[in-house]
Amino acid sequence: MSKKLDISTILKDFEGIPIPVSDKDATPTTLKRVLLTYCRMAGQIAGLSEADQQTIYEVGMLVGTGNGTVSLSQAQFDALKKMCDSGKVKVPGEGEMPLLGSEVRWQVKALVDRAEEESPVSGINLPEN
Numbered sequence: 001m002s003k004k005l006d007i008s009t010i011l012k013d014f015e016g017i018p019i020p021v022s023d024k025d026a027t028p029t030t031l032k033r034v035l036l037t038y039c040r041m042a043g044q045i046a047g048l049s050e051a052d053q054q055t056i057y058e059v060g061m062l063v064g065t066g067n068g069t070v071s072l073s074q075a076q077f078d079a080l081k082k083m084c085d086s087g088k089v090k091v092p093g094e095g096e097m098p099l100l101g102s103e104v105r106w107q108v109k110a111l112v113d114r115a116e117e118e119s120p121v122s123g124i125n126l127p128e129n
Contacts, residue, residue, distance in 0.1 A: 003077040003115040006069045007032035011107050019104065034100065034108050035063050035080070044089040046096045048082065055079035071118055084112045 009031040011019045018028035038045065039060030042053045059076050072080065087105045088096040098105055 001074060002118045003072045003074070004069050004118050005031075005072060005077075005112065005115045007035060007063055007066055008068050009111055011104055013103050029104070031108060031111055032063055032066070034104060036060060038083050038087075038099065038108075039063065041089055041099060042083065045083050045086055045099070046088045046090050047086045048079075052079045052082060056083060072115070077115060081112055084109045 007030065010028040011031065011034065013019050020026045021029050021033070039056050042048055042056040042060075048056065055076055056079050059072065059080050062070050062072065062076070087098055087100065087109065089099045091097050100108070
């Protein structure tokens, strides 16, 4: 079963205010922007296999070209969830370090965890046996 994920969701700080992209860019940070950051770092994300990284590449292409809601296969969703659950990069000589701050990291994980299962196509009348 595939999963639907709204990548246009705007991330908010603890006070409910949209998190800006940077101090110099007040554009609100979206789930899409953060997922693409994670996808670009897949090779350094702790706990991802080579196969996971290949699947994350597919996810990156879907997210990067998508707007609003994207549909992910179960394998794509599982790899994305694994990446977001980790949220840490491998740093030589330092071990593992979180890639993002708490407000963003845990919010992204929660949004991915809440991805909805795509409902089957409705309105099709199948013959009964």
